[in-house]
Amino acid sequence: MLDDLLARFGKRDRLALARLLTLVARGEHLDAIRLALAAADSAASRPAPPVVALTGNAGVGKSTLVGKLAEYLRGQGQSVAVLACDPQSPLTGGALLGDRVRMPSRPDDLGLYIRSLAAVSGNQAVAEHVELMIRLLAGFGFDVILLETVGAGQGDTAVRELADVVVLLVQPETGDELQWEKAGLLEVADVVVVHKADLAGAERMESQVRELLTLPGCREITVLRVSSTKQQGLAELWAAILACPRHDARVGDARALLRRAQQVLAERFADRVQRVGPVVDRWKRHELDEAQAADELLQLLIR
Numbered sequence: 001m002l003d004d005l006l007a008r009f010g011k012r013d014r015l016a017l018a019r020l021l022t023l024v025a026r027g028e029h030l031d032a033i034r035l036a037l038a039a040a041d042s043a044a045s046r047p048a049p050p051v052v053a054l055t056g057n058a059g060v061g062k063s064t065l066v067g068k069l070a071e072y073l074r075g076q077g078q079s080v081a082v083l084a085c086d087p088q089s090p091l092t093g094g095a096l097l098g099d100r101v102r103m104p105s106r107p108d109d110l111g112l113y114i115r116s117l118a119a120v121s122g123n124q125a126v127a128e129h130v131e132l133m134i135r136l137l138a139g140f141g142f143d144v145i146l147l148e149t150v151g152a153g154q155g156d157t158a159v160r161e162l163a164d165v166v167v168l169l170v171q172p173e174t175g176d177e178l179q180w181e182k183a184g185l186l187e188v189a190d191v192v193v194v195h196k197a198d199l200a201g202a203e204r205m206e207s208q209v210r211e212l213l214t215l216p217g218c219r220e221i222t223v224l225r226v227s228s229t230k231q232q233g234l235a236e237l238w239a240a241i242l243a244c245p246r247h248d249a250r251v252g253d254a255r256a257l258l259r260r261a262q263q264v265l266a267e268r269f270a271d272r273v274q275r276v277g278p279v280v281d282r283w284k285r286h287e288l289d290e291a292q293a294a295d296e297l298l299q300l301l302i303r
């Protein structure tokens with residue numbers, strides 16, 4: 001079944017993509033999918049798509065802005081995949097909150113793919129699986145990958161590792177909460193969006209953010225006012241995102257190295273990986289005891 005799915009994925013079958021994402025979300029067949037992607041990566045020569053995370057407090061308008069940004073990019077002819085780490089995401093029709101639909105669903109638009117992910121506790125697991133989902137979407141050939149993440153302080157450092165550019169959303173009249181953002185999120189942000197700029201107090205909020213950013217130790221961060229409602233600032237936001245030095249210098253290098261290591265391992269062990277399954281099956285059927293199975297597996301590896 002997995003082989004069939006992977007073959008269809010290779011032919012850009014969206015249903016296969018959806019099924020593979022589901023498997024990854026459940027933590028199933030991760031290694032096999034990784035291996036298949038590594039093999040495909042080494043064959044493909046296209047550059048990795050930018051991965052942009054939008055993060056911020058609940059209700060700040062992440063889903064709305066992701067939707068608008070996706071529409072903007074579609075208008076530019078770019079294909080876009082969205083991963084919304086939010087089970088109630090209005091982007092996906094919000095099964096739980098149907099009235100919150102904020103983006104027209106476009107089942108016919110093959111250049112747009114939106115997937116919501118259940119928020120799972122334990123950042124490590126989420127990060128690991130989301131990373132593989134991103135690789136699936138990249139492997140499928142999307143030009144841009146947008147990530148909506150729940151703005152919980154702790155998890156956002158994981159976002160830093162996943163995304164090339166992190167956009168932090170704040171909104172007017174949340175003066176006190178800015179302290180919280182100062183503590184954690186400004187450290188991971190590349191761009192700060194004062195969202196809902198159509199509301200009163202946006203300018204004041206912008207100057208507060210700028211003031212915070214003059215504190216010693218702050219990195220160069222672009223601050224912009226954007227209104228999704230009025231569709232203002234989207235082009236400027238995208239330009240600011242593209243102007244960020246993608247984290248390739250640090251994370252990107254490490255990613256490239258890991259990818260290469262994965263390819264080498266996949267190539268070197270391809271024949272043996274096929275033989276691991278049967279050993280495990282024999283162990284499951286009690287034809288081998290643990291020690292014998294472990295021994296056989298070890299022999300496979302050190303051969």
Ligand SMILES: Nc1nc2c(ncn2[C@@H]2O[C@H](COP(=O)(O)OP(=O)(O)OP(=O)(O)O)[C@@H](O)[C@H]2O)c(=O)[nH]1
Pocket residue numbers: 056057058059060061062063064065086089090100102150195196197198199226227228229230
């Ligand atoms: N005034 C104004 N309201 C906006 C704007 N963008 C979004 N909103 C409203 O803000 C509210 C929250 O929007 P969401 O997109 O669901 O926010 P979110 O950050 O994804 O929320 P969670 O996923 O629940 O954390 C909704 O009522 C939107 O209509 C904007 O540009 N201006």
Ligand SMILES: [Mg+2]
Pocket residue numbers: 062063064086088089090148
């Ligand atoms: Mg949301």
